[in-house]
Amino acid sequence: MKASLELLASLIGGALGLGALVWWAVRCLRRAEDPVRLLVKWAVTIIAVAGVWWLAWHLQGGLGAVAVVLIGAVVGVLLSTLWAPHLGALLAKPFTALYDGGDVEPEPQPFYSIALAKRKSGKPLEAVYEIRRQIERFPEDVTGQMLLAEILAEDLNDLSGAQVVIERFIQQPGHQPSDVAAALNRLADWQWKLGQDPEAACATLERIRTLFPDTPMAAQAAQRIAHLSGSQPVLQAAADPRRIPVQPGVPNLGLLDNTAALRPAEPDPAKLAEEYVRHLQVHPADTETREKLAWIYAHHYRRLDLAQDQLEQLIQMPHQPPRLVARWLHLLADFQIAVGRDLQAASATLQRIIQMFPDTGLAAQAQQRLTTLSLELKGQEPAQRPVPLGTYEQNLGLKTAWRQVQRQAEQAAPPSQPSLTPSDRAGAWQTDQSQTLTDGFGPWSRTPSGR
Incomplete structure (x- = not known):
């Protein structure tokens, strides 16, 4: 019974060893670059080892043992030369696998x-x-x-x-x-x-x-639906374009003193606000239209409360990207500075960005703007009224010149000559000025010949 168990154990061990050897051989053949060449090497190795073993079994003692040793050495050198590339690759494999991934099979994927x-x-x-x-x-x-x-x-x-x-x-x-x-x-x-x-x-x-x-996908889809719902006229115009008559241009455009009348008419903010309100009643999730309506409330109607209400609805909408929420808060701060002139409210609005998105670039941007918010408020203050100039004496320069002529006349007049009256002096000054203008070189540049 014991011998039978030992025989069974040896058979099982041999079968497992043979199975492991076959698995290893198949695995090597699959990974080999040239499987046929690898099979030839295995065959040569098996034949050489078997031959040396047979010689060692039959040539025992004396010169036969020496011959077996010499033949084994020669066969060993030949086999080492045959398997040296494989042994070198086996030793270098742990290092080369760091760069080429080793024997890991690449994940199959489609190629287009x-x-x-x-x-x-x-x-x-x-x-x-x-x-x-x-x-x-x-x-x-x-x-x-x-x-x-x-x-x-x-x-x-x-x-x-x-x-x-x-x-x-x-x-x-x-x-x-x-x-x-x-x-x-x-x-x-x-x-x-x-x-x-x-x-x-x-x-x-x-x-x-x-x-x-x-x-967020649903919010984006709702936004697109709001813009696509009224796009049928645009598609019809693109499919069947109409000819638009070109009006003649304005003649002598560069000679006009004022071109304000040639500018296209600005859209009426009141009509735009009505259109936006009707559109938002049908598509309340349209963020772009609501933002435009807030801008009209703030800059045209100067109603900060209505503009803030529209922006707060945008901020409270679910699944909105953080960059858009921060943008709307910055816009609200702009309105509070430009329309409400409330530095404290604008600072609180920017603090909301820091609290909602801490440790982000949006928070850093809001913190940086807080340092310059007072300068923004000063930039929005109305310019000071110009200081009115006082009322000064008229013809001040002419009177200074008349006094100079008067002193010259008094110095040139003889002592017995009566002094000139103011009217005579003015006439003399006018005569001298007309002579200067006629000559073009001044009263002392005339030659004795009158040239």
């Missing part, structure tokens, strides 16, 4: 370089064939399915085929919500631009709000 080259060369059908070949191997690949839909819609004008690809992609389980929302957004773009169908585009965007409610 051939399809992209076919598309750029004007062969969209061949590109579609190459993409479908890759999708057969990787049926859930996002890039391949979106590329296929893009080629069908934009290159082959097959919008229905692109929609089928997008629908199949959405029905596949395991995709990220952001990828599904991006696919539906692309389909909405094609329906609006290529299909000229804003209603279908809005319906596709509504699916995003249905699939992912209360998410």
Whole structure:
């Protein structure tokens, strides 16, 4: 019984050893660059080792033992030369694996370089064939399915085929919500631009709000719906452009004293506010229109309370990006400085940015603006009134010149000559001035000949 157990144990051990040897051999052959060459080396090694072992078994003692030792040494040198590259690679493998990844199998992934080259060369059908070949191997690949839909819609004008690809992609389980929302957004773009169908585009965007409610994707979809809802006139104008008669230009434009009448009329802020209010009643999530309405309330109507109410609605909207929230708070601070002239309120608004987004670039920007907020307020103060000049004596320069002429006349007059009256002196000064103007060189530059 004991012998039987020992025999069974030896058989099991031999089978395990043989199995491990076969697994190792198959693994080496799969990783070898030249499997046939590796098999030849194994065969030569086995034959050489077996031959040396046979000689050692049969040639025992005397010269036979010496011959076995010499033959074994020669065979060892030959085998070392044969296996030296493999031994060197085995020793260097831990170091080279740091750079080339070693024997780790690369993760299989699809390649679309051939399809992209076919598309750029004007062969969209061949590109579609190459993409479908890759999708057969990787049926859930996002890039391949979106590329296929893009080629069908934009290159082959097959919008229905692109929609089928997008629908199949959405029905596949395991995709990220952001990828599904991006696919539906692309389909909405094609329906609006290529299909000229804003209603279908809005319906596709509504699916995003249905699939992912209360998410940033839903907020973005609502924003797009608000802008696409009134785009039918724009599409009609693009599809059937009308001829606009060109009016003749203004003649002698450069000679006009004032060109204010030629400027186009400014849009009426009151009418714009009415349009924005009606639009927001239908699409309250339209952040762009609400921001424009707040600007009109602040700068046209000078109603800081109404502008602040619109901006607060924007700030309190869920799933808005932090950069937009910080932008609206900065805009509110602008209104509080320019319209309300309230430094304390503007500082509190900027502090909200620091509290809402601590340790971010937005907080650092708000903190930097706090240091210059008082300068902004001074820049908004009305300019001081100019100091009015006093009333001064008229013709001051002429009177100074008249006194100089009077002194010259008094010095040139003889002692017995009566002094000139003021009117005579003024006449003399006028005569001298007219003579100076006539000559052009002054009263003392005349020559004796009168030239």
